[in-house]
Amino acid sequence: MAQLSVDGVDFAYPNGHAVFRDFSLHVQAGEFVALLGPSGCGKSTLLNLLSGFQQPQRGSVAINGVAVTPEAPELGYVFQSPQLFPWLNALDNVRFGLRMAKRLGAAEQRERARHYLELVGLGDAAHKLPYQLSGGMQQRVALARTLVMEPTLLLMDEPFAALDAISRSSMNEETLRLWSALGQTVVFITHDIDEAVFLADRVVVLGGAPEGIRSELAIDLPRPRSQRATRKLPRFHQYSSALMDCIADAAEA
Ligand SMILES: Nc1ncnc2c1ncn2[C@@H]1O[C@H](COP(=O)(O)OP(=O)(O)OP(=O)(O)O)[C@@H](O)[C@H]1O
Numbered sequence: 001m002a003q004l005s006v007d008g009v010d011f012a013y014p015n016g017h018a019v020f021r022d023f024s025l026h027v028q029a030g031e032f033v034a035l036l037g038p039s040g041c042g043k044s045t046l047l048n049l050l051s052g053f054q055q056p057q058r059g060s061v062a063i064n065g066v067a068v069t070p071e072a073p074e075l076g077y078v079f080q081s082p083q084l085f086p087w088l089n090a091l092d093n094v095r096f097g098l099r100m101a102k103r104l105g106a107a108e109q110r111e112r113a114r115h116y117l118e119l120v121g122l123g124d125a126a127h128k129l130p131y132q133l134s135g136g137m138q139q140r141v142a143l144a145r146t147l148v149m150e151p152t153l154l155l156m157d158e159p160f161a162a163l164d165a166i167s168r169s170s171m172n173e174e175t176l177r178l179w180s181a182l183g184q185t186v187v188f189i190t191h192d193i194d195e196a197v198f199l200a201d202r203v204v205v206l207g208g209a210p211e212g213i214r215s216e217l218a219i220d221l222p223r224p225r226s227q228r229a230t231r232k233l234p235r236f237h238q239y240s241s242a243l244m245d246c247i248a249d250a251a252e253a
């Protein structure tokens, strides 16, 4: 289980653009946190700091008390576009990271890759090339490719933004199903307020750079959640509209 601490971080890009000043965020082991905020407020920058791809000028980012580096074994990253290798079939795309890390023998790598492909519902598509898969299926392969490394901290940067509404909604349910089965800590970036409310234990709204957190809201909706039942709850809509107001304020700041 991975616990994440960001403490007193200042971060500015080399051109002097300050994105965070004295920014702190703590995510408990097993917690699902969604990050919301207007375009340009620093969501992707924060994810790059969380994964050690960017270093803060001041303050610290740590996983289980250890300063983060991009090689930290706890870390898994899911990008906005699936970025699969077009010449590798689904199974070999999922297996790729295990091969690179020289983890396990070839047969075990295939077995583990197949297990995660099945987990994302693509057991039958193992030998298909990316161009033979729909956008939603490609994103599932990308998810399996990250999960196969068995990260305990999953960082997701608008992973379903490119999907149609129906695929997106089923990927949201899938994400929760996998999260409750695998027990990771998740930081999930999205522009979509309803998606954040549906998924998260806590929604953090970023904005008003460089001050950082605008506000946060604990989402107390029962689990397991399903699109049909959860979205009908009056409290779901109360959370959404509270966040809508908050983001409008953040965009004006
Ligand atoms: N390499 C860079 N050099 C200078 N400024 C940058 C760089 N990358 C991003 N920025 C600026 O930092 C701010 C935060 O960018 P970031 O990409 O983190 O925003 P975001 O919240 O992820 O936006 P979006 O929702 O559009 O993806 C923006 O004002 C952006 O223009």
Ligand SMILES: [Mg+2]
Binding pocket: 043, 044, 045
């Ligand atoms: Mg971004």
